[in-house]
Amino acid sequence: MNEFDFVRARSPEHAVQLMSAVHEDAAVRTAPRYLAGGTNVVDLWREGVMQPRSMVDISRLRLADITDGPDGGIRLGALATNAATANHPLVRSRLPLLRSAILAGASPQIRNRATNGGNLLQRTRCLYFYDTQVPCNKRELGSGCPAVHGLARQHAILGASDVCVATHPSDMCVALAALDATVAVIGPDGLRAIPFDELHRLPGDRPDLDTTLDPAELITHIDIPANRWRANSCYLKLRERASYAFALVSVAAALDLNDDGTIADARVALGGVAHKPWRNRDAERLLVGQRPSSEAFGRCAARILDDARACGGAEVPGAPPGNSFKIPLAARAIVRALEMALAGVATNTGEDAFRALGAASASLSQGAAR
Template sequence: MYPFTYSRATDVADAVRDKAGHGASAYLGGGTNLIDLMKYNVEQPAHLVNVAKLPLDKIEDLPDGGLRLGATATNADTAWNEQVKARYPMLNQAILAGASPQLRNAATNAGNLMQRTRCYYFYDIETPCNKREPGSGCSAIGGYNRIHAILGASEACIATHPSDMCVALAALAPTVRVSGPNGERSIAFEDFHRLPGDQPQYDNILAEGELITSLDLPEKGFAKNFTYLKLRDRHSYAFALVSVAVGLELEGNTITDARLALGGVAHKPWRDKSAEQLLKGQPATAETFGRVAAHVVANAVGQGSNDFKIELARRAIVRALQQATEGRQRATDAFLNSNP
């Protein structure tokens, strides 16, 4: 690990000002991802601004009926919050499907959005990686790429976003509030993360120095008909090969509203609005679900070792839609007994 300086911010303005005063710097919250990256010399900030103790850890009602999740609230506090459990159970279950209790007690909500890919080549500084060193190449393309993207990838990068929490957030469509050198602004969650294109080194659209202050959830939480399905190699402490977050509203057996998002398949949490439109007004049947799942993966492209993900995703979507229709009140989790 390279040497660095350190400071603890006293308020948001102080944090933004401190970071702006140092060139290669980073905000430090729970540090569950950043510190690992520093240990591997993948990231080498010369200065850290600790924001973990800023008064941004509250979870509170919004005037419009939504719920504000403070940026520095831990994943554990968010998952077990009574309002989250009652009104946004999909989010509760997605958070609990990720990492371990110890990590959830340290990791923050903002940090979850900011975490970086777990691509093996990104972490191995001896191998070419466009995300780590732009223009050096992508070792995953043509290499071993079992965990890599099947949707939205580019010739420059096929890495995936690792979060569980963010898949549920993609389905719930909150607003990300940030503060930076140019003031405050709000970003729709669907716009926050980027696809790789020809600049895979950028994971999101934050401007230099901007700090996440909260996630504002809308009133609608799909608390009755929902599921979060995570498929992974082992039952605990493993990232998703494919995950699916589904929220439905039903009148009888007819779908009146739908949300569908996938994890483990793209550079960002993958919400498919066209699939949601295909669900609306349709009967909640196996035939409908199969047609929608086929639509979602129609443009999926495997890279060899991860070809199995296309069929896995199709089946996972059908299963998740069925579970949401049945109104199961907790997420399901599955692991693969063999390595396809």
């Protein structure tokens, strides 16, 4: 049995004080952790992936409100559950993209327990990371990454490094990236606001570090600015079964249309393809001023995937690497999500998902035949 200290915070400031006192430069695996819903940290603890020596309970802090934010936006409390967030009147009426993404994740039971702050900080669901009997650079830096040349169906095609090809598992975070959210935190040096794109890290040579947070910093809320995406946004999630599965590829797409029907602004964020939610602003700008069309959406997709690289070993001798199917799948998913956003379809159906999966498989088969 692993011994650990358990303390309950009385306020956000007290939580930071407690965490600062017990951290003591501990290794990532044994570092103290904040505990709220526990839907990820307890799993990792139970599997032996993490063995924190101290837990700071923040579950009773008053950080669960969802309110109007500055300048017409919405403020999400870090301790509001995913279910409460998705079903809140403000989110239902103003942020269908976020609602669709949250409801595409996990299961109703988990969404009832998981918190918004915890969703942002959940760790990769890589099978090698969870299996303590095999090497993993995220779990033990320098031990190796079996996924680079092994079974890598779920792994990254963008932003990976030679030491880690894991992907970020969150659906909610993909929507928050598209919505230009800002994450508010409190730490030993006081308050700071982090643009969402700067919260999560690419693996580089430190895949054990998932975010740019100081170890004692605590997320207090998430601010989403006012936007014009409500009428034309979509969250498309492609996965290997209809529910309770992580994305092979997901796309949060949103369009703002001018009166003449041309595109005034666009957002495209991808999940399931990188160590963090993936956005390419150059690709988004390709759509500005264009008339919506599959061709224009295809050019955007091609730009996003310019640097995509497959990884993993060939499951059949002479075949492409294990996750090579993800590249054409992502291209089709981006086009499909933008078409659905244009039509005002907020989320995918099983029929849409299987159509996109089938198209990618057909493309790979044709490529192999040639």
